[in-house]
Amino acid sequence: MIACLRLFTALCLAALLAACASSPSSSLGELPRTPDASIEQLLEQATTSKTPEEAALLRLSAADLAYQQKDNVRAAHILEQVPVEQLKPAQQIFASTLSAELAMSRNQPKAALTALSHPSLARLGELPDEQQRRTRSVQAKVLEANGQSLAAAQARVDLAPLLSGNAASDNQNAIWNLVAALPSDQLQSASTGDSTLAGWASLALAVKNAGTLEQQQVAIETWRGQHPEHPAALQLPLALVKLKEMASQPLTKIALLLPQEGQLAGVARALRDGFMAAHFQAQQAGQKPPAVEVFDSSRITSLDDFYRQAQAAGVQLVVGPLEKPLVKQLAARPQLPITTLALNYSDAGQSGPAQLFQFGLAAEDEAREVSRRAHADGMVRAVALVPRGEWGDRVLKAFRQDWEAKGGTLLAAEHVDQPVALAQQIADLFQLRQSEGRAKSLQNTVGGNVSAQPSRRQDIDFIFLAATPQQGQQIKPTLNFQYAGDVPVYATSHLYSASGDVNQYNDMNGIRFCETPWLLDTNNALRQQVVSQWPQANGSLGRLYAMGIDAYSLAPRLGQLKALPDNRIEGFSGSLSMNPKQRIERQLPWAEFSGGQIVRLPDTPR
Template identity: 60%
Template structure:
C-alpha cells in the first residue's frame, strides 16, 4: 500500500484535472432558488467579486420575475454583464430577457436575446431549462408571425414534454399549422413536421364539412403513427364529431329595384360565377333559388316561402334596415347569412350570420400593419359623416389596444379647408423655415379617391412629404389612371385579393362577361363569390372559431358575434402603378 500511495495520488490528481476541464465545469451551474430576498441578493452583489455579483444579480432577476415585478426584473438585467457568466447562466439570463421582451410585446427583441452563442450548448442543460428556452422561442416566433418556424420549434420540443405541457404543445402545433397559407404547407426535412403540414393541407383543400371529415380520416390511415393521428387535435376532433348535413338548397335574397339594385347585380353575378365554377369542377349539386327582397312584404312571408321551397339557408338581405329587423328577432326559422351588418352592439339571434365589406375591418388592418412596420404615434384624417366617424373609431380602438397613440384626428372638410386642416394636425409653424411636429410616425387616411388625391400633394406642400400614409381601400378606384395614381404616390393601402391579382381564374372568367368586374365594383363580385364560399362552411366556422378561409374579398374569420371579419393584403402606389407589398411577418 505504501508503494501504491504515490500512484494513487497521481491518479487522483489526474482525475481532478479532468473534472476541472470537463464540459460540466465549463458550462456552469444554473441559479438555484435563493434563501434571501431580492434586495438582499442585490446588496450582496455590491460587496462581491464581479463574477459572483453577476450570478447574484441573475438570481435576483429571476426571483423578481417570478414575483411579477417586470420593471424591477428589467432594471436588474440591464445591470448584468453576460460576459461574466458561464454558458448555462448566459442561456438562463437570455431566456429570462426574452420572456421579459415578450411580456412587453416585443417579439423581435425576444428573438434577438435568444440568438446568444451560448445556446449552442442548450442540449447540455437540465431538461426543464431546455423546455423553458425552446417554448419561449416558439412563443416569440409566433408573436413575430413566423408561424412555420414556431411550429418547427414546437415539433422539435415535443419529445421533451409530458403531461399537460405536452398536450398544450400538441394543440399549439395544430393552431400554427392551420393558420399557414397553403403555399407554406409543403414537405419538410423533418418527417413529423411534414406530417403536420400535410394534415393542414388536406384539411384546407377539402371544401365541404363531409369532404373535410373524409380527408382527415384518409390522412390518419396514411399516417397511423404520427402524433396527430395517435391523438387528433381537439379542433379536428370537433370537426369529426359534427353531424354532416350537406347543403343542397340556398335562397339568394337581393333587390332588383331601388338604389341597391346595381350592387346587388354584382353580388349576384359573383355568387353565381363561383357556383358555375364549382359545378364545372364537379364540387357541388347545390340548388339556388333567387328571391327579390324589394318585392317581399315581410320577414315572415320570406321564411314561409323559403320553407315551402325546401330552402336550408338564406343568403341576404343586402338592405341594412332589413338586416336590423332580422337582428331584432329572438330567433329565425332558418340559418341566414346577411350581406350587410346590423348596428354595432345589437344582439342578433343565433341563426343570423353577417357578412359585408366593412370599412371597420380595413381600419383595424391599417392599425395592425402600421404597428408591424414599427410605427407607434399616428394622426388620422377621415371622411366627414357617420361612415368616417365609425372608421376613425375602429382605428382608434384597435390602435390603442396595440399600444399606439393617436396624437390628433380630424374629418376631411371642403377642398379649400384641407390645407389648413393638415397644417393644424401637423402643428405647422410659419416663418423663414417652416417646421412641423416631429412626434408623429404616420397618417391614417380613410377617404375617396378624389379626396386622397389632394392629401398627398398637400403633405408635400406642408413639408411632410416624408410622412408615411396608410389608407383603407376606398381611395383606390382601380381605374388604371396613371395621373391619378401619381397623385397618390407612396400611399400604402389595404385591398381585396380580387383587385390586386388580375390573374385570378374566377376574376378572369367574370371579366370576360362583365368587364366592370375589374373596376372598384370588383369588390362586390368578390364578396358575392365569398358568400358562396361561406355558405356550406358556417357550421364549421362555428365549431372551429380559429378557422380562416382564403377568400377573394380577404381572409375570412367568424367572430363571437357571428360577424365575418376580413383581413386584406397590402399594396402601394409607386411610379403611377400598383405595387403589391409583402405580407407582414
C-alpha cells in the first residue's frame, strides 16, 4: 500500500512539473504556466527540485497563481525568491511582466517601467501570442501611467494584431484616446512616415486642426481616403463615430437664459453682449449660426415651465442660468428635457444630470493654473496668502489639492484680512520673529550691542497669492521690507486691474500672474470690435465679455468635448477643456509686472 502511495505521489509531482512548462526552446527557455495545483504544492516541489531551472519555473508559477488570486503581497514575496538574472529570456520576460503588474497594483508606475526595461524584452516577439498579449497590455498601461502617451500608443499598435472582438475594439479606442491627447507639435513629428502609428497621429492632427463638427467630418473623410487600409479607416474609433452622429444633427436654436434685473443684471449684460457679439460676427462671416432667443431668468417662477416654453419654441440648447441657486436646482435633477450650459457651477460634490454642462470664471481654475505653472518652473515648497473667508478657503483648497497631487509641499498659509496685520502675518510665514529672538538672546549672552540682521527661513520656493490689486500693492512692498523680496510670487488674475495704473503696477513689480487671453492679447479683431462698442470691456469687466463669447463658441461643441475630452477650444477666457463631471476648465496664459508695465510670459508647457 505504501509503495503504491509513493508511486502515486511521484506521478503527481511529475505531472506538476510537466504542467509548469511550455514547449522547450534551446535559446528562449521554457515558459511557466499556472498548473492545476495549489501555491503550497508548487512551493513544496520547488524546494526538492533537481535543478535550479525547475525550481525557478515552479516559483514563477506559484507567484503568478498568487497574483491571479489577488494575493499580491504573497506574489511579490515569492517572486523575490526567483533569481531572474539566472533565467532564460522567456522566463525573464515572464518575471518582468509579473513584476510590472505587481508594481502597478501598488500604484508604482515608475517601478513598473523599470521592470519592463529588462533587456530580455527585445525578444518578446518570439514568444507565444498569449504571453505577448499579456506583456504588451501591461506595457501600454505602464507607459501611459508614466506620461509616455506616444510610446503607450505604439505598444497598443503592436498589441492590436493579437486581439479580436471586443478586446480589439477597446484597444482601438484606447489608441485613439492616447494620440488625441497629444499636443499638435508631437502629433506633427509623429505623423511622418507610413507606419500605423504615423497614420493614427495624422488622423488626430487632422481632427485637432479642424474647428467645427462639419470641418472635422471633412477632415476625417479626407484622411480615410488617404489611408484606406489603416485600422482606423476600416473601423473608426467610437469617439469619432459619435462626432459623425452629432454633425448630422446641427444646432439651430439657442435659449439665452440670463437675469435682466437684480444684483447680477450687470454681470448678465456683459455676458449677453459678448455672446451676441460672437453671434453677429458668425453671421458677418457668412456662417449659418443658430437662432438665439433671450429669456429673463429673474422672472422665472418654475424651471419646469421655462423648459416647456423653450421646447415649444424649438430650443435645442439652453445657455444659462447664471444664478447659483438655479444651477444647483438643475444639478439636483436626474435629467433635463433640453441640454443646458449653465454659466455658473453647482457645489463641488454635486454631479448633475447627463444633459447639464457648467462653465464659469472659477477661481479654483486659476489656483490650479498657479500650481501647474510653479510645478513646470521646478518649484517644490510653497506658502500661501489668501483672503479670509469662504472664497479664500475654496481657492486655497484647490491650490493645495493640485499642488500636493503634483508632489509639492505647502509649508504654511495665512489668511489676509486687515492691512495692519499684514506685516505680522508675513513675518510669521517666514519665521522672522524667531530670527530676531535668536539675535536678542545672543545679545543678552555676550552683552552689549550685537549687529545682526534678521534672516528669513530659506526653504520657501515661492508664494501663492490670491488677492485684490489693493492688497497686492501692500503685500509686495511688505515682502521687500520683511527680507523676502527675492521670493517668487505667483498670483491669480484677481491681482490685475487692467487699469493701466503705472504706480499700482510698480508696487507689484516682479509678481507673475495668470490672466485671460482677452486682457493679454489685445490685437484680436473681435475684441477690438467689442471694445469700440463697449469701452468697459477693455478693463477687468472684459473677462465677462470674454466668457460670453466663449459660451457661444462652446454651445455647438459640448458633445464634441464630451466625446473627445482631450480636445480644447482656444477661447478668450482661457484654453477650454471638459472634465469628467462636464465642467469646463480653463488654462490661462501668464504675464509679469515689470517696470510699471505688463510683460507677457511664454505659455506654460502642456
